[in-house]
Amino acid sequence: MYIRCKSCGQLLYIPDGADTQTVKCPACQSEFLYTPEVKASNNKFESEKTSTFDQQYQYKQLAMQFDDMRETATREAYHQSRNLSLQPFFSWDAVLSAYRLISERFGVMILLAILLVVPNLILNLVQTAILPEMADIYKTLSEKETFEEVFQEYMAFSQSIPTEKAFLLSGCNILVSLADVFLLIGGIRLFNAYGRNQKAAFWLVFSGFDSPLRVLIACFLLLVLFMAFGVVASFIFIAMAMAGLSFFAVFLFFMLLIFFMVYLFFVFPLIADSNVSATKAFQLSYLIAKRNLSALFGTISLLFLISMLIGFFTMAVFGGFLSSGYVSLISQALYTPILLGVISSAYLKATGQFRRYQ
Numbered sequence: 001m002y003i004r005c006k007s008c009g010q011l012l013y014i015p016d017g018a019d020t021q022t023v024k025c026p027a028c029q030s031e032f033l034y035t036p037e038v039k040a041s042n043n044k045f046e047s048e049k050t051s052t053f054d055q056q057y058q059y060k061q062l063a064m065q066f067d068d069m070r071e072t073a074t075r076e077a078y079h080q081s082r083n084l085s086l087q088p089f090f091s092w093d094a095v096l097s098a099y100r101l102i103s104e105r106f107g108v109m110i111l112l113a114i115l116l117v118v119p120n121l122i123l124n125l126v127q128t129a130i131l132p133e134m135a136d137i138y139k140t141l142s143e144k145e146t147f148e149e150v151f152q153e154y155m156a157f158s159q160s161i162p163t164e165k166a167f168l169l170s171g172c173n174i175l176v177s178l179a180d181v182f183l184l185i186g187g188i189r190l191f192n193a194y195g196r197n198q199k200a201a202f203w204l205v206f207s208g209f210d211s212p213l214r215v216l217i218a219c220f221l222l223l224v225l226f227m228a229f230g231v232v233a234s235f236i237f238i239a240m241a242m243a244g245l246s247f248f249a250v251f252l253f254f255m256l257l258i259f260f261m262v263y264l265f266f267v268f269p270l271i272a273d274s275n276v277s278a279t280k281a282f283q284l285s286y287l288i289a290k291r292n293l294s295a296l297f298g299t300i301s302l303l304f305l306i307s308m309l310i311g312f313f314t315m316a317v318f319g320g321f322l323s324s325g326y327v328s329l330i331s332q333a334l335y336t337p338i339l340l341g342v343i344s345s346a347y348l349k350a351t352g353q354f355r356r357y358q
Helices: 052-069 091-104 106-130 134-142 147-159 163-195 202-210 212-242 246-262 267-273 278-291 293-318 324-350
Strands: 002-004 011-013 021-024 031-034
Touching (some): 091 163, 091 324, 106 163, 106 202, 163 212, 163 267, 163 324, 212 246, 212 267, 212 278, 246 293, 267 278, 267 324, 293 324
Antiparallel strands (some): 002 011, 021 031
16 A cells, blocks of 8 residues: 655555554655554545555545544544654653643643542542541551551551452442543543644543543553563562662662653553554554653653652641641642643654644
8 A cells, every 4th residue: 555754745655464663754764653553433434455546545535534623622533543753852842841731721730630639539538438547547657667667567457457348449449540541541632632732622531431441451451561560570679679789679670660661651642542452552652662762761750750749749738737648639639730741742742743832
């Protein structure tokens, strides 16, 4: 089949049945991602064996269709079939772009922060109702002086919870975690609309519930990968700690965690922005991350730093008269919009779709 270069429009030949790959245009030397499995939401243009002329005509019709859809931030505007052109970006650039998007719509961001913290607030109230002693556990843990004491106290408390209450709490945690992910998808779509200079209603944040199966599969795969990473990292951490290298073990653990997250950074943005399958989102996230490895490493490091600063700030300001559980909710409300803005800005810049300040 034939596709056009996203930069200069040069017609390029791609063999039928080719898998996802990075294509380099011989005319302008730009690179872009060819994704044959991503299809348009309009079934009128399903792939079939046609002549070269018909393929070119079909491509032009699709381009016109998505030019019209780009004017509004509806669900169909995010289920795109066009190829993603890979672009370099800088860590600070993504963070500053997110800051500008948030500052321009500060009122909307306040509503978003409140909405994103509601599921965890409900979970906090449910936990307190099921286990009234949960309200005192944070205070008890904060009085411990060493990590070993905190760990032992927490394990003793966990083992004292009745089995039926433990299962009920686990179920509540799973439901709230899934709600957080669905709202995360909707939040990315809202920021994507702002970054593309599109008009979007606040209620777009609820659009993450429109593809539950793909989100569930992605969450399951992420859980499996993080469990595998946790097992490997734990063996390394224990071995280095036994050798008297605890500080370097902690440092190495965080470095490995950041590199691990780099290649998974665009999984949810791809699910939010296109109709690719969950497994294909992992593959595309890896391919996009390879182009911006150092920038993503810096971006995730900055997000860790921002998270810690917000945590210290909320503890210093609110820790005196609020329990640690509610302090963590305030930290989440302050941090989550920043996280969504940075994820969306990095994704749009890495795929050449950021239009807000151009």
